[in-house]
Amino acid sequence: MNKNKITILVVDDTRYNLQILSTMLVNQGYAVLEATNGIEAIELAENHIPNLILLDIKMPEMNGYQVCVNLKNNPKTQQIPIIFISAIENVEEKVEAFAIGGIDFINKPFHLIEVLARVETHLRVSSLQAQLLEQTKLLEIQNISLQKEISNLTGFNQDLYSEVKEAIDTQSLRLFYQPIVNFQTDLITGFEALIRWQHPQRGLLSPIDFIDIIEKTDLIYPVGRWVLETACQQLQIWQQSFPKHADLTMSVNVSTKQLTEFNLVEYVRQTLQEYHINPQSLKLEITESTVMGDRDRTLQILDQLKDLGIQFCIDDFGTGYSSLRRLTDFPIDILKIDRSFINNEEWIIVKAIGTLAFTLGKKIVVEGIETTRQLATLKTLFSSSLDGCYGQGYLFAKPLDAESAAEFLTNVRIHIPLVVG
Ligand SMILES: [Mg+2]
Secondary structure, three states: OOHHHOEEEEEOOOHHHHHHHHHHHHHOOOEEEEEOOHHHHHHHHHHHOOOEEEEEOOOOOOOHHHHHHHHHOOOOOOOOOEEEEEOOOOHHHHHHHHHOOOOEEEEOOOOHHHHHHHHHHHHHHHHHHHHHHHHHHHHHHHHHHHHHHHHHHHOOOHHHHHHHHHHHHOOOEEEEEEEEEEOOOOEEEEEEEEEEEEEOOOEEEOHHHOHHHHHHOOOHHHHHHHHHHHHHHHHHHHHHHOHHHOOOEEEEEOOHHHHOOOOHHHHHHHHHHHOOOOHHHEEEEEOHHHHOOOHHHHHHHHHHHHHHOOEEEEEEEOOOOOOHHHHHHOOOOEEEEOHHHHHOOOHHHHHHHHHHHHHOOOEEEEOOOOOHHHHHHHHHHOHHHHHHEEEOOOOOOOOEOHHHHHHHHHOOEOOOOOOOO
């Protein structure tokens, strides 16, 4: 430590004490500031920010305690270590010196050698503390840049993560509902609950903008629970308000991660009970990749949920990889044929998936139906199994907010003009 750069403020109303302390410290190579009263001491401390203060307690006008409190309350001077020097014998008063922020106490009459030993010790401690603080700051900066680097490498977007977290807290997530219609009756039989984000600046966002960060992080758990609860609550309202739709179903998307959530089965059971939902009315949509994951673990959870009476759909079927074995091993009720096959009018594939589903005793939901021609073709393709065929798509309705979905329910039958030929 270069003593020339170290300044010590000595405060004592007794000139003699001030002089011998100063002389001793100057002889040791320290720069010394002197004050004979509290006001002067505070002024010097503020202007020069000394490395340490030796502070007398008994002084007229402003005593050492008051000076100390003043310095500790000032952000500029609060870090300066203060050693009290006093003839006070009372233990309580000595303790008071530590309570208000002093770091040491030297009794008068003092021995110069002791004062010096304590001054040097405390200067070393405060220098080490300063170094530690500096290194902590440096580590924080390195940590932030490392996090950014990791974000860039992994594609993890910390800002988006925080924003979605806030959206959960501020209840800015919304559920929209897309009708599902039976081919034989042209009646709406249920809805698929789809998540949206009412963003404060960017408006209503679709899942493509944010679902990745939810599914890849721990956000999936609170969001998953919120979706299930909100959808069940809404289903209860509709089933009760529209007696004709007492059997209305609700499809809820579930990710692989959610299936591993602790106590999921019990949670689903309780939610169904809370909203008086017949388990048959709830359909959980899982993906082909979930089906193809850890077979035993997934099967165990699906079987337990199935025991509650819930139905399972495989979402976007035909775009991923499924094994036929798992289709029969797993308790799957419905295959949802991916929209891309309808879009591209790949009717042979659509027909093949439908035939596979019916052969295995499952039903189908055809996604992405947009035109009456597509619907007519599908009805022709599956003319012998129309009761097991359902459709979803803009032809019937886009995903609707709860209010519009309720309006949709009042129209019991969907009138789609059929184009034949
Ligand atoms: Mg889905």
